[in-house]
Amino acid sequence: MRLSKLFTKTLKNAPSDQESLNGKLLTRAGFIHQETSGVYSFLPLGLLVLNKIENIIREEMNAIGGQEILMSALAPTEYWEKTGRLSAMSTLFKATGANKESTLNNDKDYVLSPTHEETITPLVQKYIFSYKDLPILPYQIQFKFRNEARARGGLLRGREFRMKDLYSFHADASGFESFYQEAATAYAKVFKRLSLHDLTYYTYAAGGDYTKRHTHEFQTLMENGEDTIYICQKCQSPHGAGLAYNKEIITDSSQFKCLECGGSDFLVEKASEVGNIFPLETRFSEAFGFFFTDKDGTQKHPIMGCYGIGPSRVMGVLAEVFSDAKGLKWPKAVAPFDVHLVDLTKDGSGQAVYDELTSRHISVLWDEREAVSAGVKFTDADLIGIPTQIILSERSKEQGGVEVRTRGEEGSKIIKAEDLPTINNTFV
C-alpha cells in the first residue's frame, strides 16, 4: 500500500474530545474515527488490525469446536420480556421507526442487541431436542449496542462495539464444567497470540444478573484500567500469568483469603477486562421453556455458558499497553502491515524494494510521499507503530542496501540488496 494513497492521514494532535490514551493514539495515527461519543468507525489501518484480532479469536474458537454463525442485531422485544431484561437492563437500546411514515410502515419495536442470549436460546431450541444433539457451541463476531452512561474510554467502552460471543449448551453439569475449562484454555491461547499473556490474569468476578456462581474474567494489567484486581502471590493459573480476584467480589480486603490456596498475600493492580466466561446455568433455557430429552427419557433444561471477547476493546487495550511517547507499537501478530518502508529516495528505487518484499508475501506500507521530509516520515512511522521499519535512503544505498530497525528498539542493521529475499526469515 502506498502511503500517499492511504485513507486517511495522521493528525498532529488528537481531537480534544479524545480523553483516553488509546482513543488519542488510534485517532492521531488514523486507525479509527469517532462518529459521536462512544461510536467509532474503523479506517483502513484500524480495520486491518481488527480483522487480525478477530481471525486469531476465530481460529481458537473453531479449534474447540465452535461453529461460527452471524445473528441479527435486531431482536424481538418479546424475547427480552421473557427473560425480564427488557426493563432490567440499564443500557438497552431499542430501534423504532424514526418518523411517522416509517412507523406507519411497521410499528414494531426491536431491541438492538447488547448481547445475544435472547436470540441464541430460542434459535437453538428450534433445532436441539435430544441429549445426542448436545453439546452445541455456536459463536459469532458481531456488533453490540449498549447505551453506556459514560463512553469516553476510546475503544474500551463503546456504545457500539465488536464482540465475539460463544454460547455453549450442555446435557449435564460435568459436560459444562469440562468445556468451561477448555474455553478458558482457548482464551489463554488467544491472549498469548496477542502478546498479552504475561500481563493477563485469570480473575474471579461476580456473576451479576447471570448466575449466583462466580464468573471469570481475563484482566490485563493497564495503568488506565477501569478495574482493580487482587493478584494472589502464591497461585498459578493455567489460563493466564496468574490468578486474581476482581475487587467487586471482595467485601473486606483485610479478611479476604484466596479461594484456591487460602493465602492472603495479594498484589493490588489496575487492570482492564479483555475477556470473560460465564456459567449461565439454566437461567435462559428455563426462561424460554427449552427442554431436551435426556438418556433416561426425562425432560431437562440444557446447561448454558457464555464466553465473550471484545475485539475492538482488545484493540484499545493493545494500543494502551504497547505504545510509548512516539506512538503505537503493535505486536507482529496484529500489525496492520508487516513492514513500514520509509523511502527517502527520489529516484524511484523504492519500487524494487517494495516489489521484492511483496513478492515474498510480506505486506508493506510504503511511504513514497514526495513532498514530505524525512523527519515527518520517521515520526509517522513511529506513530503508526508497525514493528519492522525498513529505511531506504541515499546513505543505505551507498552501503548497498536498506536499513532495518524494530519500532521502539535502539539500533539498526544494514541489509544488502541481495539479502532482501531472506528478510522474512530474519525480521518479519
Add this chain to the structure above:
Amino acid sequence: MRLSKLFTKTLKNAPSDQESLNGKLLTRAGFIHQETSGVYSFLPLGLLVLNKIENIIREEMNAIGGQEILMSALAPTEYWEKTGRLSAMSTLFKATGANKESTLNNDKDYVLSPTHEETITPLVQKYIFSYKDLPILPYQIQFKFRNEARARGGLLRGREFRMKDLYSFHADASGFESFYQEAATAYAKVFKRLSLHDLTYYTYAAGGDYTKRHTHEFQTLMENGEDTIYICQKCQSPHGAGLAYNKEIITDSSQFKCLECGGSDFLVEKASEVGNIFPLETRFSEAFGFFFTDKDGTQKHPIMGCYGIGPSRVMGVLAEVFSDAKGLKWPKAVAPFDVHLVDLTKDGSGQAVYDELTSRHISVLWDEREAVSAGVKFTDADLIGIPTQIILSERSKEQGGVEVRTRGEEGSKIIKAEDLPTINNTFV
C-alpha cells in the same frame, strides 16, 4: 465438517411464515433463521456462502482501488438533519434508550443507518483538502437497517441486511465519469464470478432522491423478481448480458425508444436488482459544506458517486435462480463446501476419503450420520446443494472407489481410490 455435528439440521417443511422461494429453501436447508419478519440470522452453512460472496466483492473493489473501512451503524441525527433525510426517508429506524434508566444514561437519539452517505461525507471531509488527495474510494461491508413496510421476500427485502457500499469522491466530472465506468466493469466481474453474468442486465433506472440523472442497476432475470425490465433487443452492454430499462422510468411503453440505439424492440422480463451505481453529483458534499482546493486555487465541492451490492440479497437471488424441486444448486464459487461426501458405509472407511480430500485443500461436508437412511442422505445432499457429491457405498467400494456426480445433472462416474488425489483437478 461432520454433518452429525453441524448446527443446524435440515427441515422437512419450511415454516409457514416463509412465503418466498429463497426464504423457504434457505430455511429448510439450514442456511438462515428468521428472527422476526425481515430479520435473519446466518447459520454456519449460510455464513460460509455469505463470506464467499463478500470476499468476491471485496477482491473486485480492492482491484479498482477501493479501500475497505467499517463505519458505525449508529449515526448522529444532526447529520441526517443536514441532508434533509431525517424526515424524508420513509424507512428510517432510530435507536433510543429502551427504558427510563437507559434514557437517563444518555438521552441522545441515533439514526440506525440505512445507508452511509451521512457518515462517509463528513468523515472524508475531515481528511481531504486538496485536489491532490482525490479521488478517494472508501468502501465497507456492513449491516444496514430499513423499516420496510413489507418484508416477506426472504433475503430479498430485509429490515436488517448486509451491504457493500463504496463511495467515490472526485475533483472533476471527467474523473467521476471514468471511475463510474470502471465500477460498472468491476460489478460485471463480480456477477460473472457469481455465475449471474448471463442473466444480469445493465439497466437504466430513476435517480430518486439522489440525482436527476439516471442511475444504473444490475438486474438479474428471475421469475419472482420485484422489478420489470425492458431489454433492448439490439444493444450490447460491456457490463452485463445486455442493456435494459427499469419500467419505473418508462411513462409510455408504446412510445419509448432505447436511449442508446433509438430502437423500440424490447423484451419485457421480471428481474431482481443485485447491484446499483448512483451519480450523487454534489448532493452530499454541498449539504455538509465540503470543499476542496482545486488546481487553480478555487474552492469546489467534490463530485460523489455511490456503488452498492447487497451480499445477503445476492444470496437470496442465487437461491432463487440456482435451485430446482429438490433444493439448492450453488455455483462452485460460493458453495459452502467443495464436496458433499455421502457416506453410506458402516465400517468407518469414510474417514480415509475425508482425510484424502481435506489434505488436498478440498473442503468437505461429510454425512457420516449413523442412524440415517441412504434416502434421507441423498435428499439432504440435494437440498443443501453443494455442486459436487461424492458417494461412498459398499457398491462403490466393490468397484474400487467412490461415485462422483454433479448436483442437478444426470449420471455419475466411479473414481478409483488411487485417483482421488487428482479429484480437485477433475471435479472440484
